[in-house]
Amino acid sequence: MSFKVAIVGRPNVGKSTLFNRLVGQKLALVDDTPGVTRDRRPGDARLFDLRFTIIDTAGLEEAAADTLPGRMRAQTEAAIDEADLSLFLVDAKAGLTPADNTLADLLRRRGKPVVLVANKAEARGSDGGFYDAFALGLGEPCPISAEHGQGMNDLREAIIEAIGPDRAFGKDDPAEEARTDVMLTREEAENPEEAAPYDDTKPMRVAIVGRPNAGKSTLINTLLGEERMLTGPEAGITRDSISVEWEWKGRPIKLFDTAGMRRKARVQEKLEKLSVADALRAIRFAECVVIVFDATIPFEKQDLQIVDLVIREGRAAVLAFNKWDLIEDRQAVLADLREKTDRLLPQARGIRAVPISGERGTGVDRLMQAISDTDRVWNRRISTARLNRWLEAQTVSHPPPAVSGRRLRMKYMTQVKARPPGFMISCTRPDAVPESYIRYLINGLRNDFDMPGVPIRIHFRAGDNPFEHKRKKKR
Template sequence: MSLTLAIVGRPNVGKSTLFNRLAGRKLALVDDTPGVTRDRRPGDARLVDLRFTMIDTAGLEVSGPDTLEGRMRAQTEAAIDEADGAMFLIDAKAGLTPADELLADILRKRGKPVVLVANKAEAKGSESGMLDAWRLGLGEPCPVSAEHGGGMLDLRDAIVEAFGEERCFPSKDSAFADAVTNIDIPTSVDEDDEGPEYDETKPLRVAIVGRPNAGKSTLINQFLGQDRLLTGPEAGITRDSIAVDFEWKGRKIKLFDTAGLRRKARVQEKLEKLSVADALRAIRFAEVVVIVFDSTIPFEKQDLQIADLVVREGRAPVIAFNKWDLIDNRQEKLAELREMTDRLLPQIRGIRAVTVAGQTGEGLERLMENIALVHRVWNKRISTAKLNRWLDHTQGHHPPPAVSGRRLKLKYMTQIKARPPGFMISCTRPEAVPESYTRYLINSLRADFEMPGVPLRVVYRSGDNPFAPKDGKARRPSLMPKKSATKGKSGKPGGKRRG
């Protein structure tokens, strides 16, 4: 997509609503509260036959550069400079305000094409606001209703008129053909085959999660080498889950910045609930999740709950002890963190932990190396032959316990999935296997096959009963031989024989 447009306007004019409308799904958080959007969010827009890239921005407010509103305004101006043009939204129902006139002056100074959009045109009394928009000197306003989808055809025509058909509809080339990848299908299955080799050039999705004010956005800005995300001393600045592209040693990585996760009892406002739900979706979409701990106050209850959530979702976790530049006695603190990690996170034994400093960039290279390593383990596959040899050895060393006087027997084992690694064990009574023995098997798998720090799944299945009827109805077989019926002279069964 060669065309990039920034959606700009003052707070609460419907920028995020229009963003979701053009994207075809609810990506940006939308609420009646002004100033919901703070960071700039890119997305792919689809408007009839027109395709382009759009950037959702924060509402423009007049304030000092050191305030939160001032930093939000700097993010909006950076989006305008990055884009090829802008869609300037005004509220047709409320009419023009001084903030609209200020933003119009900023756009005129940039000298880029601007499409003036009069949102909420379906409201009663919006005609006066549309007529008043001519005073901005940005051309004819395009009436739309982002909430109900009205005026989208007119908006498409206005964009094509402002940028030209050559820019909006570039000539088609062989890009689609180059994007098609041929998949080799194996013709035979080898019991010792552990699947395709790990591809170190494949793009990687990484989510950064943690408590509020743990330094997640600052950490991502250090990765990018620019102030891409809004940061500050205030807690809870990030609301949307923002995805940014990053490249490390030639490998494309998509980083997801998420809102801070507080305890569920403290999340009362609707907007914070939406932010938390957006962060949980980012965790499910990611492959590796970096859990950011504050080194000055690590292992709070919420930190442990976030780590447990990542493990239950089956993502590959990495702990980043941030704000390491504020620690004085580092050797003593490091030993303490190692002991607390092993003691408080037993469900993910061997989890990788790295000390970093988001402000100075210390430890970021080691963090990326651990992310790549844990992703490799998360994708690991083990051949069936190796697993069954391991299962026989493990049972011989520590056999399953007897339950209700009957010995359990583990017959067969295979890996049924990866990402995270999942294994199936065929046994006599799956429901009777105790949890303690399952933990023993998982810990042995981690140690023997070098899979520390990733979630492992083990399920049990019983073998099919060869004597069960195919129609699924169970019949109780009779253990007594069938009696042969005898006939008397009367020809009836059971008759007595005379003479």
């Protein structure tokens, strides 16, 4: 992207609505409640022929530095310092407020280009607020409607004039995105004995999830080495799922910070429902998911439900027992956590679990190594010949059960996909294979091919009957 633009303004003037309009997706949460946005969220914006990075920010409020609004203000000021240009949104329908004047003074002190934008200009009675905006001393306001998409061409012209044509149309050579498809290539299909090697340099998407106040944002700040995410003692600070770029041992990683997920019965407010839905989208988009547990109160019912959700979505999962610095008898607690992990999470047998302290940074290197190892298993492919030799040995040592007096026959096995590993077995009467035998095969795959902690899918299908055409002729 050629330049960065920060959207700033007081609460509820339509910053997130304009952000969604420019990125072309509903990425930021939008609600009538003031102060929905708290962290700063970047996105790739497109405004006709302009391409740039847009940053959504929290509404600016006057507050003490140690309060939640004060920490939100610090995030907004960091976005202004990071950006090359600021879009200063005012509400043309409601008119100017003292907060608008305070923000105008702040932007003038920064000395960076500013485009004054009068949002909600489509509303009746907005002319008074539009002309009042001239009093801010930031030039002529640009009237737009972020919700309806009006005035976007005028906004484009204002941005070009403020930042200059050379900077506005600067060209970059972005690297081609890494290939993320999971199907076999033609060469791999023709040579089933040769599995594709694991590429430990390709980008990886990692989502951090867990209950509220488990320390997810603090962990991300520690990994990044900066106060990128808004943190504090209050539960439920994070609302949007924010993605940030990072690099670990030369490998590009995109981290997703998500809102804390409470039990469904306790989620009543519309805004929290939107936050949880955003977190679920982050899980589906990620490749590896780190479930953060509070080590002082681990294995709550909601913790187990989150792990089960991640496994059912087919993601590679890693457990992080956070706040390990608060544990006194660590050896005893660690042994207890291992026992409970094996007993309470049988669907993810062998899942990697790492004790960490997100605040102090202890254990984060082991956590990243566990993520890399789990992703390697999640991408693993096994040749068809090895699978069929393994299937023959399994059926000899533990033959399939007889159902209704007829024994099931397992004929052929192959891996049809990775991420997560998925296998197909050709057999007689696939609908009659009992769940107990499926679990036996999955556990055998985990042990014999070293695939701990990742979801494994096995599908059964009936083999082709070579005499089927003769039966149809008789009819």
